[in-house]
Amino acid sequence: MAGSDTWAGHRAVVIGAAGAIGHACTRAFAEAGVTVTALDKDLDSAAATAATLSGDHAALALDVCDPVAVAKVAEEVWRAGTYDSVVYAPGTVFTANVADIPWARYRALMSVNLDGAFHVAQGFVRPMLAAHRPGSFVFLSSMAGLRGEAGASAYCASKFGLIGLVQSFAAEMTGSGIRVNAVAPGNVDTPMLRQVAREVAASTGPSGDPDATYASFARVGAARRLVTPAEVADACVWLAGPASAGVTGTTLRVDAGALVG
Numbered sequence: 019m020a021g022s023d024t025w026a027g028h029r030a031v032v033i034g035a036a037g038a039i040g041h042a043c044t045r046a047f048a049e050a051g052v053t054v055t056a057l058d059k060d061l062d063s064a065a066a067t068a069a070t071l072s073g074d075h076a077a078l079a080l081d082v083c084d085p086v087a088v089a090k091v092a093e094e095v096w097r098a099g100t101y102d103s104v105v106y107a108p109g110t111v112f113t114a115n116v117a118d119i120p121w122a123r124y125r126a127l128m129s130v131n132l133d134g135a136f137h138v139a140q141g142f143v144r145p146m147l148a149a150h151r152p153g154s155f156v157f158l159s160s161m162a163g164l165r166g167e168a169g170a171s172a173y174c175a176s177k178f179g180l181i182g183l184v185q186s187f188a189a190e191m192t193g194s195g196i197r198v199n200a201v202a203p204g205n206v207d208t209p210m211l212r213q214v215a216r217e218v219a220a221s222t223g224p225s226g227d228p229d230a231t232y233a234s235f236a237r238v239g240a241a242r243r244l245v246t247p248a249e250v251a252d253a254c255v256w257l258a259g260p261a262s263a264g265v266t267g268t269t270l271r272v273d274a275g276a277l278v279g
């Protein structure tokens with residue numbers, strides 16, 4: 019990661035800061051000397067994240083599914099001190115086949131993983147454009163945004179869609195000095211991945227073993243281990259900051275080799 023001197027005056031917004039990867043992003047920014055506004059629908063956990071780090075960090079509640087609230091919070095954070103980068107890390111997942119997914123369940127996932135990303139792109143870019151300020155957006159996609167998986171149609175659709183949003187948004191913003199990129203983690207050692215292991219194991223019947231399923235997630239493709247939240251955060255922070263100034267419209271895989279081999 020770039021030294022903290024290259025970050026002078028940088029202010030970041032981390033959305034989904036109460037989650038495993040959002041927490042790691044908040045920590046990585048703070049360690050680089052960046053002031054962070056930590057946002058999540060779970061305010062208590064976002065505030066706890068901000069409070070444990072050295073620096074003058076803030077936390078606010080935000081439900082990314084509410085476009086009015088997103089615009090209001092973006093204005094509020096901008097007025098309180100502006101921001102230079104925005105990391106979008108909210109996400110939700112479930113395991114079920116297309117034939118079995120109730121529409122409401124599909125929509126609930128899409129509203130966080132994809133609709134929320136659109137609301138944040140729109141809500142948070144408007145103050146930057148109005149002020150003619152450059153900046154950077156980083157969206158958490160997934161290796162599930164690069165290749166389909168049985169049982170993950172809604173999640174994959176949301177993460178593929180997010181990469182399309184990122185590429186289009188990036189293309190629109192090149193003249194404004196605002197960069198837009200995605201990070202595509204592989205299997206990250208997190209409670210979310212534990213949930214997926216439980217659901218995949220349950221779908222195989224009574225013999226399904228969640229621990230063995232979790233262990234198998236470390237050996238996808240050429241990968242021989244899980245990725246850590248800190249490794250994903252380092253990629254997000256690099257894409258958010260000055261060291262990646264020439265990079266926009268890209269998707270950076272952080273998958274320990276899961277999509278090769």
Ligand SMILES: NC(=O)c1ccc[n+]([C@@H]2O[C@H](COP(=O)([O-])OP(=O)(O)OC[C@H]3O[C@@H](n4cnc5c(N)ncnc54)[C@H](O)[C@@H]3O)[C@@H](O)[C@H]2O)c1
Pocket residue numbers: 033034035036037038039040057058059060080081082083107108109110130134158159160161202203204205206207208209210211
């Ligand atoms: N964990 C993995 O293995 C993995 C792999 C690839 C991609 N990802 C993606 O990375 C991102 C972060 O994953 P994680 O493991 O940290 O997940 P997590 O469940 O730990 O964190 C997600 C956070 O999003 C917040 N959130 C959910 N709905 C929200 C809403 N409507 N408004 C605001 N906040 C909301 C939750 O409160 C939570 O703090 C997700 O987009 C996920 O899909 C995770």
